[in-house]
Amino acid sequence: MADNIARVFADAIAPDPARPLLTWYDDATGERTEISGATAANWVAKTANLLVDEAAVTHGDPVGVLSPPHWQTAAVLLGCWAAGTTVADSPGPVEVLFAAADRVTEADAWPAGERYALALHPLGLPLRVVPDGFADYVNAVRVHGDHFGGAPAGPQDTALLTRATARAAQLGIPSGGRVLIDTARHPDPVDWLLAPLVAGASTVLCAHLDPEKLAARTHTEQVTHTLA
Incomplete structure (x- = not known):
């Protein structure tokens, strides 16, 4: 196994960058x-460049991510790890x-x-109204380099x-498979993001999963393993 998360991500998308890496449903x-591997790589690189060039982070600096499982959250987390930062797991100075737009009220516990702020728009659009004290993530990240x-x-x-x-072994995630994940049951990014990556699997990430849609979605998305 590679010794860093950025290399695991690169290895996961290398065989076919055009293949869907993460399909998001709400x-x-x-x-x-x-989101294909190539598109994800673009967002990840831009996020890492934002951190290094605009926010001037250095290796090991703490970063906070207050955002639910989502394709954009995946890009932010992978960008943070690519830049060599530490993603904090509890409130404190970072x-x-x-922060997702609906969680900015928690920011006081995270001096930064x-x-x-992340809109988490399905098409990656910016916020219509940017919360006070925040910059819009999408507008900020888009000007940074693609590599x-x-x-x-x-x-x-x-x-x-x-x-x-x-966790990939415990959850039975197959190598190279396509895994459907219920975010309510697996909110930890180790489960919904990193475990599929180390297995070389692609992910169908589902928020507010409707059980009545599960069978059809499993067929349509060619799911090989379900965590729901």
Whole structure:
């Protein structure tokens, strides 16, 4: 196994960058967004460049991510790890805070030098109204480069990859498979993001999963394993 998360991500998409890497559903809103490996890599690189060039983070700096399982959250997390930062798992001071628009009220518990709000729009559009004290993530990230030069593995990489490998085995995620994941049952990014990556699997990530749609979706998306 590679020794850093950025390399695991690169290895996962290398065989076919055009293949869907993450397909997002929200059954409460009817949203569906499909992200290829190449598109994800673009978002990840832009996020890493944002952190390094605009927010001036350095290796190991703490970053907060207050955002639910989502394709855009995946890009932010992978961008943070690519830049060699530490994603904080509890409130406290951080260099940068990324927060979904409906969670910005929690920001006081996360003192940060830079703050970015995520609209989590299915098409990746920016916020119509940007919360006070925040910059819009989409508008900020789009001006940054599509490629990132790379950083040393972050302090969390080994522990997270060890956990992800164990979880992939425990959850029975097949190598190279297509896994449907209910976000309500598996909100930890080790489960919904990293475990599929270490297995080389693509993901159908479902929020507010409607059980009545499960059978049809499994067939339509050619799902090989279900975590619901």
